[in-house]
Amino acid sequence: MRRLRGLIAGALLLAASPGGAGGPGETQSPQDRNAQFTLRSEVDAHKIGVQDPLQLTITVEGSNAPDEIPLPPLVNLEVTAGPFQSSQISIVNGRMSQSRTLSYVLQPRAVGKAEIGAVQAGGQSTAPIAVDVVAGAIRPKEPQRQDPFGRDPLGDPFEDMFGARRRGRSETLRVQMEAQPSRSRLHVGEPLVLTYWLYTQASVADLQFKEAPQYAGFWVEDLEREKVSPSGEAASLEGQSYRRFPILRKLLFPTKAGTLTIPASVFRVGIARTSFFDAGGTIERPTKPVTITVDPLPDAPGFSGAVGHFKATASLDRDTVPLGEAATLRFRVEGTGNLKWVDRAPELLVSGAKVFPPQSKSDLRTTESGVSGSRSWEFVVVPETSGAIEIKPMAFSYFDAGAGKIVSSETAPLTLKVAGGTAAAGLPQAPGLSAAARATGALPLRSELDRHAGWAPGPRLLASLVGLALVLHAGLIGLGMRGGGSYGSAHAASSRSVRAALRELERVSREPMTKEQAAALVEKALDEAMGGIADADDSERAGAIRALLDDVRFVRYAPQLGDYSEKLKDLAARAAEAVRRWA
Amino acid sequence: MGVSARGPLLAGLLLAAASAAAGPSEDRFREANDLVRSGDYPRAIAIYGELARAGAESATLYWNWAQAATARGAHGESLWALLRARELDPGDRAVARDVERLREALNLDRAEIAPEPLAVAGRFARRYRLDLVALGLLALSVAAHGAARLRRAPRGGLRVAGATLVLAVAAAAVPLAASFARPTAAVVRRGAPLVDAASPSADATGTLREGEVVPVLEASGDWLRVEDNAGARGWVHQADVRRLDTAPAAQPRD
Numbered sequence: 001m002r003r004l005r006g007l008i009a010g011a012l013l014l015a016a017s018p019g020g021a022g023g024p025g026e027t028q029s030p031q032d033r034n035a036q037f038t039l040r041s042e043v044d045a046h047k048i049g050v051q052d053p054l055q056l057t058i059t060v061e062g063s064n065a066p067d068e069i070p071l072p073p074l075v076n077l078e079v080t081a082g083p084f085q086s087s088q089i090s091i092v093n094g095r096m097s098q099s100r101t102l103s104y105v106l107q108p109r110a111v112g113k114a115e116i117g118a119v120q121a122g123g124q125s126t127a128p129i130a131v132d133v134v135a136g137a138i139r140p141k142e143p144q145r146q147d148p149f150g151r152d153p154l155g156d157p158f159e160d161m162f163g164a165r166r167r168g169r170s171e172t173l174r175v176q177m178e179a180q181p182s183r184s185r186l187h188v189g190e191p192l193v194l195t196y197w198l199y200t201q202a203s204v205a206d207l208q209f210k211e212a213p214q215y216a217g218f219w220v221e222d223l224e225r226e227k228v229s230p231s232g233e234a235a236s237l238e239g240q241s242y243r244r245f246p247i248l249r250k251l252l253f254p255t256k257a258g259t260l261t262i263p264a265s266v267f268r269v270g271i272a273r274t275s276f277f278d279a280g281g282t283i284e285r286p287t288k289p290v291t292i293t294v295d296p297l298p299d300a301p302g303f304s305g306a307v308g309h310f311k312a313t314a315s316l317d318r319d320t321v322p323l324g325e326a327a328t329l330r331f332r333v334e335g336t337g338n339l340k341w342v343d344r345a346p347e348l349l350v351s352g353a354k355v356f357p358p359q360s361k362s363d364l365r366t367t368e369s370g371v372s373g374s375r376s377w378e379f380v381v382v383p384e385t386s387g388a389i390e391i392k393p394m395a396f397s398y399f400d401a402g403a404g405k406i407v408s409s410e411t412a413p414l415t416l417k418v419a420g421g422t423a424a425a426g427l428p429q430a431p432g433l434s435a436a437a438r439a440t441g442a443l444p445l446r447s448e449l450d451r452h453a454g455w456a457p458g459p460r461l462l463a464s465l466v467g468l469a470l471v472l473h474a475g476l477i478g479l480g481m482r483g484g485g486s487y488g489s490a491h492a493a494s495s496r497s498v499r500a501a502l503r504e505l506e507r508v509s510r511e512p513m514t515k516e517q518a519a520a521l522v523e524k525a526l527d528e529a530m531g532g533i534a535d536a537d538d539s540e541r542a543g544a545i546r547a548l549l550d551d552v553r554f555v556r557y558a559p560q561l562g563d564y565s566e567k568l569k570d571l572a573a574r575a576a577e578a579v580r581r582w583a
Numbered sequence: 584m585g586v587s588a589r590g591p592l593l594a595g596l597l598l599a600a601a602s603a604a605a606g607p608s609e610d611r612f613r614e615a616n617d618l619v620r621s622g623d624y625p626r627a628i629a630i631y632g633e634l635a636r637a638g639a640e641s642a643t644l645y646w647n648w649a650q651a652a653t654a655r656g657a658h659g660e661s662l663w664a665l666l667r668a669r670e671l672d673p674g675d676r677a678v679a680r681d682v683e684r685l686r687e688a689l690n691l692d693r694a695e696i697a698p699e700p701l702a703v704a705g706r707f708a709r710r711y712r713l714d715l716v717a718l719g720l721l722a723l724s725v726a727a728h729g730a731a732r733l734r735r736a737p738r739g740g741l742r743v744a745g746a747t748l749v750l751a752v753a754a755a756a757v758p759l760a761a762s763f764a765r766p767t768a769a770v771v772r773r774g775a776p777l778v779d780a781a782s783p784s785a786d787a788t789g790t791l792r793e794g795e796v797v798p799v800l801e802a803s804g805d806w807l808r809v810e811d812n813a814g815a816r817g818w819v820h821q822a823d824v825r826r827l828d829t830a831p832a833a834q835p836r837d
């Protein structure tokens with residue numbers, strides 16, 4: 001569970017409770033009439049066993065309390081835990097006061113006398129506290145708790161028996177929380193103050209967030225708590241009279257236009273006990289959701305998103321500068337608004353001088369009316385020519401919500417006198433100058449404006465042309481397939497087929513075989529190498545192959561009237577030549 | 584007028600028109616160069632921008648623009664101009680050398696100025712004119728195929744057609760693949776804010792490095808949605824970045 005930021009970390013106590021804070025070892029509280037705070041040190045027992053723990057509580061109340069309270073000197077005691085620190089705002093009889101408490105757990109070292117020395121802080125001191133230490137343990141043992149300080153030492157003794165039932169009283173108490181915006185309609189970038197109020201008719205001992213607030217759509221800044229009377233202020237809520245106290249304040253800047261809602265935040269409120277038989281208790285109180293209407297900002301060239309009231313100024317750190325040395329131009333924007341959002345300076349152009357990118361500095365504080373202060377940018381200006389250099393006015397545009405328009409604040413023109421010297425002598429070189437520039441001191445400009453490389457097809461045209469070419473190829477293949485079969489026959493013959501056909505033709509001349517076998521082999525070789533010949537094909541190739549096949553078939557089917565070996569060798573030779581030529 | 588006289592006359596008219604169109608650009612270019620030499624870099628850059636928008640883009644123009652920007656201390660703008668020059672003429676060695684020099688001066692990693700690998704393929708294709716090579720090979724393959732079909736090709740005409748077709752498709756694939764590269768832009772302002780919406784009142788989610796090249800995912804008005812080299816996405820004002828895929832559309836913020 002998150003504790004409230006700031007001072008609301010502990011309890012809000014009503015009047016009667018401080019009386020019970022004393023223990024058996026309560027010490028004196030030296031009251032200085034001029035002091036604005038009081039200092040007390042207390043122990044929870046003056047006589048303990050050597051095995052018993054001892055609780056030391058140091059309390060400082062009032063304003064201007066010292067930040068640090070040192071541990072007093074201890075005799076025959078040692079610290080075993082602590083310090084545990086809590087800050088409190090107490091409302092006693094309707095008056096509010098602040099206090100801070102440090103607690104230590106001490107353990108005796110040996111039987112005998114022990115002493116807690118004087119606590120000294122802020123010019124005040126408490127009296128030493130003497131403690132008797134006896135053998136063994138003489139204090140009643142408490143049930144084990146995870147947090148030794150988790151239980152109120154002044155707790156209700158009947159809580160264990162009746163606690164849950166007795167807490168019902170708290171639920172009926174009139175305690176309310178309210179989140180109150182300073183306004184409900186504004187522009188993007190305008191500030192609004194959101195204050196969380198506690199309205200109470202009862203004694204409040206503790207206040208914590210159960211659900212931390214969410215501010216989606218807002219830039220959030222913390223504000224100091226509003227200073228009100230310690231007794232709060234009278235207020236009326238839903239027809240009931242309350243005392244109300246500001247708990248928390250936030251400065252919100254909407255970052256986008258539209259209807260923005262700050263959802264409910266739930267607080268856990270601890271109610272102080274009012275009597276011996278009252279257990280106090282804890283209740284939960286939500287705030288109501290807050291709806292804010294955010295208008296958009298107008299758009300304009302050069303408008304950086306600044307909203308508020310600003311004034312721009314520009315100044316030079318010197319009026320005259322020797323050639324080769326630098327001057328610093330400070331552009332400063334001062335005012336109130338969303339100055340944290342402004343992160344860029346206007347462009348600074350100075351003819352006859354180099355201007356280096358600026359360094360930014362901020363001096364901002366958060367107030368109810370926005371982020372106030374100044375933001376400045378320092379440009380390093382390096383003159384490149386002697387004489388007077390004119391620096392034109394620089395403009396800063398912002399949205400004036402009151403006027404409802406974008407306003408421009410311009411700086412006055414400035415003049416920088418550049419004395420003597422020759423140009424470029426001693427000028428600092430920009431770190432990115434090219435090798436040629438560094439070597440010669442002159443910029444390596446190109447003199448002729450060459451033209452960009454000529455026409456180039458775009459990707460679409462290129463893809464279209466590739467597609468067109470593929471289509472043309474496909475068309476040509478289709479035509480070839482339909483017209484002459486040249487794709488499926490000779491042209492389709494692989495080199496392996498051709499070699500195989502030639503080997504078979506060589507076999508015809510070399511090996512003894514019948515004329516039918518030889519003719520069939522020649523015909524087969526021609527078919528493998530040349531494929532089929534279309535009837536419509538009247539090319540030289542087709543004619544030659546047809547004639548060759550006719551001769552081969554004649555020999556194959558002719559009666560065996562003589563020796564055909566020479567004829568077959570001749571046919572094989574002609575076939576081999578045709579294969580070599582056309583396959 | 585005879586047909587034979589029309590050709591020279593037409594050519595003369597075209598030449599005259601071309602010289603008339605080029606003349607003012609050359610004059611303005613020289614004027615800008617003179618301004619650079621006199622130290623008036625902003626005006627010179629304004630003229631370079633005017634010429635670029637008028638279509639007189641070239642590596643030379645951007646080279647001079649980069650020199651002027653460097654002299655002003657605007658290293659991001661200078662790197663952008665050099666990268667744009669490299670886009671136009673990927674074979675310009677001086678530009679490539681100065682890109683490297685400026686990259687090192689800005690302490691940028693190589694990957695930070697080359698977030699799109701396909702853009703490298705595009706520069707390769709432009710440098711070697713692979714688009715025109717592909718077109719030439721396509722024409723050759725179709726011609727070879729046609730000749731083979733008409734039986735006027737020497738032996739192996741179809742092989743030539745097939746081989747040139749394969750080469751043409753391969754050559755065309757490079758520029759076609761490069762056309763799928765995301766457009767990029769170079770950051771020209773140091774610490775340019777990356778915001779969560781395209782609005783001047785949006786929350787800043789980070790900053791961009793000067794000179795860093797970022798892919799452009801989307802454009803909306805004066806804002807570009809980009810992705811930085813760490814993978815963070817957000818909107819950046821157009822005044823803080825310059826696109827590398829097109830000529831500067833608006834007057835550079837000088």
